[in-house]
Amino acid sequence: MDLLSHYLSYQAPPMSAPLINVDHLRELLYRLKYMNLNATHEETFENVQKDSLPAFLPNHSPQFDRAEENLLMSPGYPESVESLQCISRKVFVGGLPQDISKSSLLQKFCAYGQVRLDFPSEPTHPPRTRKADRRLSTSGYVFLIYETEEAVFNLLKACSFRDGSYFLPFHEDSMNVKLAQVRPWQLASITYIPNIDAMIDTRLTVFIGGVPRPLTSGELAALLEQNYGPLLYCEIDVDPELFYPKGAARAVFASYSSYVKAIRSRYLHIPNVEFNKRTVEIKPYTMDEILCDECLEAAATHFCRVCMQYYCEACSIRMDHSVGSHLDSPTEHDFDLPNNLLERLAECSI
Numbered sequence: 001m002d003l004l005s006h007y008l009s010y011q012a013p014p015m016s017a018p019l020i021n022v023d024h025l026r027e028l029l030y031r032l033k034y035m036n037l038n039a040t041h042e043e044t045f046e047n048v049q050k051d052s053l054p055a056f057l058p059n060h061s062p063q064f065d066r067a068e069e070n071l072l073m074s075p076g077y078p079e080s081v082e083s084l085q086c087i088s089r090k091v092f093v094g095g096l097p098q099d100i101s102k103s104s105l106l107q108k109f110c111a112y113g114q115v116r117l118d119f120p121s122e123p124t125h126p127p128r129t130r131k132a133d134r135r136l137s138t139s140g141y142v143f144l145i146y147e148t149e150e151a152v153f154n155l156l157k158a159c160s161f162r163d164g165s166y167f168l169p170f171h172e173d174s175m176n177v178k179l180a181q182v183r184p185w186q187l188a189s190i191t192y193i194p195n196i197d198a199m200i201d202t203r204l205t206v207f208i209g210g211v212p213r214p215l216t217s218g219e220l221a222a223l224l225e226q227n228y229g230p231l232l233y234c235e236i237d238v239d240p241e242l243f244y245p246k247g248a249a250r251a252v253f254a255s256y257s258s259y260v261k262a263i264r265s266r267y268l269h270i271p272n273v274e275f276n277k278r279t280v281e282i283k284p285y286t287m288d289e290i291l292c293d294e295c296l297e298a299a300a301t302h303f304c305r306v307c308m309q310y311y312c313e314a315c316s317i318r319m320d321h322s323v324g325s326h327l328d329s330p331t332e333h334d335f336d337l338p339n340n341l342l343e344r345l346a347e348c349s350i
Contacts, residue, residue: 087149088185090244092214094141095180097170109144113151118143185244189216192234200232204259205252207285213245224251229258250285260308
C-alpha cells in the first residue's frame with residue numbers, strides 16, 4: 001500500500017485516544033503568526049514574555065501540563081465512555097440508503113442520545129408529503145450533531161469496526177441490509193505537524209478551499225505532499241463550538257518550489273469516491289499584513305500567479321495588462337485555533 005492509500009484508508013482503532021503535544025502545538029502556532037523569520041528558533045520564542053502572548057495562546061499552567069501528560073501517556077484504549085472527550089459532537093454518516101426519510105433517520109440516531117440532523121442541503125419549506133420527506137437524504141450522507149460526546153460513543157459502540165472504519169447497518173427491506181459508514185472527528189485530526197523543530201516561512205502558506213469536511217489534516221497533507229512536495233504544517237479550519245471542519249484549510253510548504261507548484265496548479269483533485277466534492281482550490285494566503293514587493297511601502301492587496309509577487313493597489317494598476325490578468329486577491333482568513341480548543345484537550349481524562 002502506498003503512502004497516499006495509507007492516509008486515505010487510515011482510521012484510529014475503536015475508542016483510541018489522540019496523541020497531541022499541547023506545548024509544541026502552542027509554540028508552533030505562535031511561531032506561525034509572530035515569528036521573526038531572520039531569527040533563530042531559540043531567539044524567536046525564548047525571548048517572548050509570557051504576559052505578551054496573544055489570546056489564542058494561554059499562559060502555561062498546570063491545566064496544560066495535565067493535558068500534555070494525558071495526551072502523551074494515553075494507554076490507547078480507555079476503559080469507559082466517560083473518559084473519552086477528545087472528539088467532536090458532530091459526526092459524518094455516509095452511504096445511507098437513497099430512499100430513507102428524515103423521520104426514519106431521526107428515529108435511528110435518537111437511540112444513542114439527543115441529536116439534530118444536518119443535511120448538506122436543507123429545503124426552504126418543510127416537507128408536506130412522505131415522498132418529499134424521503135427526498136431529503138438523496139445525497140446519501142448526513143451530519144449528526146449530538147448534545148454530548150457520550151452519545152457519540154454510544155453510537156460508535158453500536159457500530160461494527162472493519163478495516164479502520166465504523167459501520168452501522170440499515171435495513172432497506174426484509175432481505176437487504178446496507179452498511180452506512182460513521183466517521184467520528186477526533187481533535188487530533190485538526191493539525192498535521194511532521195517536524196515541530198522546523199523553521200517555517202509564513203510566505204509559503206496556501207489557503208485550500210472546498211475541503212471535504214470528513215478529510216483529516218493527515219489525509220490532506222498526504223495529497224499535497226504527493227502532488228507538490230513536503231509540508232511543514234497543515235491545519236483544518238474548525239468551528240469554535242463543535243471543533244468540526246468548516247470546509248477550508250491552510251498548509252505551509254517546506255520549499256519555495258513546492259509552494260510555486262501548488263499555487264500555479266490552482267486546483268487539486270481528490271481521488272476518493274467517498275466524497276461528493278472531489279476538487280479543492282489552492283490560493284495564496286496571508287497570515288499577517290504583507291508589504292507590496294514593488295514599492296515596499298503599501299500593504300499588498302493582490303498576488304500575481306506568474307511572478308509570484310504581492311502588489312498594492314497602485315502598483316497592480318501600473319502593471320502590464322497581460323500580467324494583471326493573473327492577479328488574485330490573497331485570501332485573508334482567521335485561522336487561529338479556537339481559544340477553547342486547548343482547554344478542551346486539557347479536559348481530556350484519558
